[in-house]
Amino acid sequence: MIARGVSRLQTGLAAGIGLLGLLGIVLPVSDSDAVGLINAPLLALFAGLAVASLARFGVPLPVAADGALTALAGIALVSALAAVDRGASGFWCLTAAGWLTAWLFVERLTAVGRGGWIGVAVPVLFGVTLLVLWELLTRGMNVPQVLLPPPSAIGVRFAASIPILWADFQQTFLKAVLIGYALGSGSAFLVAIAIDRSPFLQRGLLPVGNLISALPIIGIAPIMVMWFGFDWPSKAAVVIVMTFFPMLVNTVAGLAEAGRMERDLMRTYAAGYWQTLVKLRLPAAAPFIFNALKINSTLALIGAIVAEFFGTPIVGMGFRISTEVGRMNVDMVWAEIAVAALAGSAFFGAVALIERAVTFWHPSNRQ
Amino acid sequence: MTAGAATGGGKAIPILVVVVAIVGIWYAATIWLNTPWQRDVYQREGRDWTVSDLVADTMAQERPVLPAPHQVAIEIWQTTVEKKVTSKRSLVYHAWITLSATLAGFAMGTVLGVVLAVAIVHNRATDRSVMPWVIASQTIPILAIAPMIIVVLNAVGLSGLLPKALISTYLSFFPVVVGMVKGLRAPEAIQRDLMRTYSATAAQVFWKLRWPHSMPYLFASMKVAVAISLVGAIVGELPTGAVSGLGARLLAGSYYGQTVQIWSALLTAAALAAVLVSLVGVANSYVLRRMGARP
Structure with missing residues (x-):
């Protein structure tokens, strides 16, 4: 029954x-x-x-x-x-x-x-x-603790070592990630606008850019550490290279998104190239640009942390993870992972919120 | 004037021009970056030099800041063709170690992704409770904690291929889940209704409608998944003490300042990624043709 x-x-x-x-x-x-x-x-x-x-x-x-x-x-x-x-x-x-x-x-x-x-x-x-x-x-x-500590132990360790975690967060996230992300995404955006007027360059750059986004770019980390030293600029450089190509490819694809009809309408208004760009094509490209910004938000964190495995000053999330693993302080490693997860989710969430505010007109936001 | 028109025209010449430009910039950067050290050398030896000497010497340093393309090409040639495949100095040997972990992880990730996607499409509770976590799982920088996972698994006695493959699995299941959920839901209501008028069972709807419909989505996700699997395998090799694999070559190169070795490992990894992605592309067009899709 x-x-x-x-x-x-x-x-x-x-x-x-x-x-x-x-x-x-x-x-x-x-x-x-x-x-x-x-x-x-x-x-x-x-x-x-x-x-x-x-x-x-x-x-x-x-x-x-x-x-x-x-x-x-x-x-x-x-x-x-x-x-x-x-x-x-x-x-x-x-x-x-x-x-x-x-x-x-x-x-x-x-x-x-x-x-x-x-x-x-x-x-x-x-x-x-x-x-x-x-x-x-x-x-x-x-x-055994060394294998997998229970969440309560991780929580206790997290609460006990907030000053260290904050210093690492500052070094890795506030310096390397944010600066690299802004420079990488920003310069890719500018390059995309610059090659917008040359179909020849686009035809050549798009396939190459697509190929490069699929490559293990993280491998340049040791080279960047060699060139720019141990401190955060080398990590920011890795982040710049990692975030550049997804943004370039997406922005170029997005700029092609505005339809023939809308572009003809702009021409009947006698709008110039820049007016069409700012009032029609950039807004139409916004969903693509935000897609790249979201992809980049996770890529940037990964790039900065992995680059720290190749050499750092004695502060930073990647440094902490690799040294505490060596000392078998696994609960500290997990606390650092929790910081990375929180920072990554918050970063992604912030970009998603801005996206919703900017592209409110897009079907996926209207339901 | 934009990509729409660009895809119509021939691509070979523009791509060639871009590639030649990249190589040209690389050569220019080689000269520019290696000059300071070379001038130091000249000064120490106290000898006169001309510009052509400088250009030639910057491209022939043992440990350049940036090796010239032909130096890297020679190094790759020497470590692939001229070394025995079983030798520890052979790039083929190291590439094979990385490739085996990549393929194992890619296979496991694809299977896991498809299974999860099927569960998500067929059960509402799974959809609502698992899907947000599948997305959240990717905001955790797994690549960053990969070394710890490797070390911990090593401590339990799991070593060799499996730990690296697990990292690749974790990375590659995500694009497959997202793509397959989209693909399995791609059949339209009218097609599902038609299946119902045939009184098809859930299994029949799955095998005759949803599964064939999802193939293009599956292959698109597999392209992303195989590329990211390779990254996972390379990063997974970093903490094992630089024993074998392309990641170990990178690390060993950075320890000893062997820039030519770093760049040759890097370019090999790039070539591997390109080959893997295009293999998935070939499989894609083969399967779609067998299914009767018009090109």
Whole structure:
């Protein structure tokens, strides 16, 4: 007896949650015999509720109930780690039950609709689930710190070493990445405008530019370090070269985007070359230009960090990553990775926001 | 007057002109960048020199700031044709090490990307929860943390080809996912409705409509994926202590100031990338022709 509109997948998930909850109660939760479900009351509550949720095959449960069960699962499992120490079969059954609960919740949530907050909540839920599973697996299986530290340890290390991380961020991101990105994208834009009037140059440069964008340009990093020294200018130079060709190719393609009709209309207005360029062709090229700016935002960060592997002063994200790996301080490396990920996402997001504001007229932004 | 017209005309001559111009600029830069050091040498030896001496000598330095194109060409010739393939000094040997990791990573990445795309197209929850993370995964500069992944995997006992291939996999699955999701969704509603009037099952719709429809998208993404796989494999070779592979040649060259060696490894990598991308292009046109597409 299941309500209408419930898929086979959801039925399977619901049955799995109940079954795994039952197994979690029966099987031992910890490697040491002294520890049982008694020592982790929240986990016991979750196991009981998971079994009780089988009642949904008689009485339909609201979506919110699954949400509450998911939240309880996360809190119960993580807080139980302190008592359990090293998980046994029962603990892993409950972990799997918690994972299925989150999955079922997401399935039901997406079936409800695609309203504003659901669109945000679903991916956030997925990310939190991944983090919780990561924490449970690394701590529950006693994975050595050197291999993969749990997210909580990374968070502690992050909070403890903010001054170092900030100095590295300044050196790599604020100097090498931003300056290189601006110069590389800017000069490519100017070159694209300059060769706009020569179809001959375009015919020759476009295929060559396309080829060069596919090449492993990162390989010039050692040469740039040799030419411009260890400090940030050599990293900025790598970023300039890496960001140049995607921008050139996209801008040239974008400038060809304005249609024959619109261009003829501009001519009937007696608009000159520059007027046509500024009022018609550049706005029409904007989606292409922003595409290149987005590609470049990730390329720039990669270029700057990798270039630091070939020689740096004693500060910088790439320097920190390579030295801390050597000293087996893997939690510090992961904290640096978190900084890189945050900076990369924020950079990409900022470009995307500007794109939405500038090319508001484009079909992909109007829906 | 722009690219639309440009694609119509002949391309060979303009490309040739651009390439010749690049080589010309390279030669000019060689003379310009190598002159200071060469003048130092003349001064130390206290000998007179003419401009033609200077030009000839700047192109024949042992460790130039920028080697001349023909120096690099000679180095490539010596390390590919004149060395045995099994020798550690042979570029063919190093290129093969890199190529094998690239191809393994590319294959795994393509399979992973296609599988993810199929899951995303067929399940709404996967679409909404996984897709944003697939995009977010690429804002993490994986290339930057590649060395750490290699070192950690080495510590567990995984070494050799697999760790490098995993980096390539991570990089190459992304373009495939994005392209294939677009491709598998490319069939229009009217075509899907037609399949429904035939009472086709989901599997039949997939194999007879969605899959053939997605081929051009798959090949376009594979071109990007294979190029980025190569980059992944090269960066993956950096931290292993410069043992073998094109990345190791780069690192060893930068340690010992062997600029000619760096440039020859770099140009070999570039040639490899060009060959791989054009091979995917050939496969693309072959498959499309077999499927009955008009050129």
